[in-house]
Amino acid sequence: xxxxxxxEGLVKQFGATRALDGIDLSVPRxxxxxxxxxxxxxKTTAVRILATLLAPDAGQAWVDGFDVVTEAATVRxxxxxxxxxxxxxxxxxGRENLILIARLLGFSRRDxxxxxGELLAEFGLEDAAHRPVQTYSGGMRRRLDLAAxxxxxxxxxxxDEPTTGLxxxxxxxxxxxxxxLVAQGTTVLLTTQYLEEADSLADEIVVIDQGRVIAxxxxxxxxxxxxxxxxxxxxxxxxDLATALSIVTEIVGREPEVDGARLQVPASxxxxxxxxxxxxxxxxxxxxxxTLRGASLDDVFLTLTGRHxxxxxxxxxxxxxx
Amino acid sequence: xSSLQQTLTLAWRSLLQLRRNPWELMxxxxxxxxxxxxxLYVFGGAVAGSTAAYLDFILPxxxxxxxxxxxxxxxxxxxxxxxxGVFDRFRALPIARWSPLAGxxxxxxxxxxxxxxxxxxxxxxxxxRLGAPVSGVLVMLALLLVFAFAMSWIMVLVGVxxxxxxxxxxxxxxxxxxxxxxxxxxxxxxxxxxxIRAVVAANPVSLLAEASRGLLSGGPVLEPALWSLVWAGTxxxxxxxxxxxxxxxxxxxx
Numbered sequence: 108x109x110x111x112x113x114x115e116g117l118v119k120q121f122g123a124t125r126a127l128d129g130i131d132l133s134v135p136r137x138x139x140x141x142x143x144x145x146x147x148x149x150k151t152t153a154v155r156i157l158a159t160l161l162a163p164d165a166g167q168a169w170v171d172g173f174d175v176v177t178e179a180a181t182v183r184x185x186x187x188x189x190x191x192x193x194x195x196x197x198x199x200x201g202r203e204n205l206i207l208i209a210r211l212l213g214f215s216r217r218d219x220x221x222x223x224g225e226l227l228a229e230f231g232l233e234d235a236a237h238r239p240v241q242t243y244s245g246g247m248r249r250r251l252d253l254a255a256x257x258x259x260x261x262x263x264x265x266x267d268e269p270t271t272g273l274x275x276x277x278x279x280x281x282x283x284x285x286x287x288l289v290a291q292g293t294t295v296l297l298t299t300q301y302l303e304e305a306d307s308l309a310d311e312i313v314v315i316d317q318g319r320v321i322a323x324x325x326x327x328x329x330x331x332x333x334x335x336x337x338x339x340x341x342x343x344x345x346x347d348l349a350t351a352l353s354i355v356t357e358i359v360g361r362e363p364e365v366d367g368a369r370l371q372v373p374a375s376x377x378x379x380x381x382x383x384x385x386x387x388x389x390x391x392x393x394x395x396x397x398t399l400r401g402a403s404l405d406d407v408f409l410t411l412t413g414r415h416x417x418x419x420x421x422x423x424x425x426x427x428x429x
Numbered sequence: 430x431s432s433l434q435q436t437l438t439l440a441w442r443s444l445l446q447l448r449r450n451p452w453e454l455m456x457x458x459x460x461x462x463x464x465x466x467x468x469l470y471v472f473g474g475a476v477a478g479s480t481a482a483y484l485d486f487i488l489p490x491x492x493x494x495x496x497x498x499x500x501x502x503x504x505x506x507x508x509x510x511x512x513x514g515v516f517d518r519f520r521a522l523p524i525a526r527w528s529p530l531a532g533x534x535x536x537x538x539x540x541x542x543x544x545x546x547x548x549x550x551x552x553x554x555x556x557x558r559l560g561a562p563v564s565g566v567l568v569m570l571a572l573l574l575v576f577a578f579a580m581s582w583i584m585v586l587v588g589v590x591x592x593x594x595x596x597x598x599x600x601x602x603x604x605x606x607x608x609x610x611x612x613x614x615x616x617x618x619x620x621x622x623x624x625i626r627a628v629v630a631a632n633p634v635s636l637l638a639e640a641s642r643g644l645l646s647g648g649p650v651l652e653p654a655l656w657s658l659v660w661a662g663t664x665x666x667x668x669x670x671x672x673x674x675x676x677x678x679x680x681x682x683x
Contacts, residue, residue: 121682158521161681184523194514198446210438211524239449255518 111136111263111294112157116166119152119318126152128318129166134296134311139289141309142298145408149318150298151191154267157296158188171263187256187264191271194252197241201232201251204240208258226254230284246277253284264288266297270304282308302407306330314407321411329407337406338363338374340383341396354386364409373410374399432525439519439532443506444539453502457544461495462551468615469555476616481556488552489569489641490614493634495544496573497609500580501601503537504588508597511589511679520680530676534581541577545570565644572644572654576637579661582668589675609634633660 112134119127134140155161159179209219363372473480510516612634643650
């Protein structure tokens, strides 16, 4: 068993909903593994099973070689977990939260204080260390939450949507912290709704939908499958939509999807944009909107399942104007 | 680290919250004092003829009433930990499975003891004097804590079932007000109309108040104390398994 995390055929049912419908995962040591999917895809359920918080209905999983059901106590001593919601005590200060975790992990009073001090410095929380967490910003809370899961220096870290709800600046800060951890040899399993996040952090990505793995590979492999970028075109006059559609189809070599008065199509070659502009000009069509934007989770989904993912795009989604 | 130490650490954490949240401390410290003063000076003359005589009667009663209200914090705290994800953080740590709950209940016992002693001191300042051996105070404290422990299990259930901490508080006060007022805390049993007298006499709040009066000022102790323990035992036997079942069910469903 050389993988840091391995799962075989995980199934979990909540009432009538099948949250996980047979998931296999294998995460090599020292890598970042991205679990990508929209809300309700089963990401959190998978993490909760791997972190021993939930028992699977069927299937088996091992973390650091230990079975998450029969050897749960050992698994708990190897992992750190940072949930979707900042799971620190809001009424305690940042320092008290870290000391509490350290004491629970068996640190002596003095060692607990020292470890808390180290982490507060490392995570840029020294100035706020004496303040109750309820006065922290979202980004500070998330950093403290991450620090809390690192008190015992776990070899394997689960990050369940670590940057959801954070502003772009705080998100970048957190990404850098995660990269540092990985550089020190920690294995990270990360769930996210943002392709961009998985792209920037993960060595390998698994896309899940309705409790099943629908695609897996490196970020580049996935992008190659979905074309990487999307061409969006909205003609000024709606009556021009049909003409625009045939122009785009001809140039891209693939029929765009019509979304209201807008056309969208995966497009990998940036040279397509000037070609489209030229043809539209020749046909006398004025574009209200013409952009080439980076692939979003929605594009991945549309390509893989033919359905839209119901997620909001991150605030800093890169848009490339023609 | 032993599971006992983990429990103590988690109890310490619950008490540490008070330092950052003085309102809660005020809530269960100032409120019973206000109740005591208001009832003492407003009703004292009418019910017992004088405030001095009434103090002997209601001080033990207010102590018991407050004890019942303070148990709401077990449910409130547990629900906060469950809804905010703190409980999950603890469950993912290599610590004893029962220590987060035990820590919460232990911290509640400390709060309870604090309240009882605080009210005794306030009573003393108002002129209350022991009419029975000092050991009676310790026996009363033990009896009250046993009952508070039993009540905690009801509050664990409320904390598990409630949607958010505000609902725990709402339930706590709407359900516990009638329970504490339908008792002999403020008025003697024989002044009540016969149809509610039976209910009031069987109410554990009345039984505890009566036993406490006996232990502080002299009077019957054994019978009301035994019946209080029967109540505490029954509540624990029914609600401890029920609460744990509900807790595990909630944890398995998310």
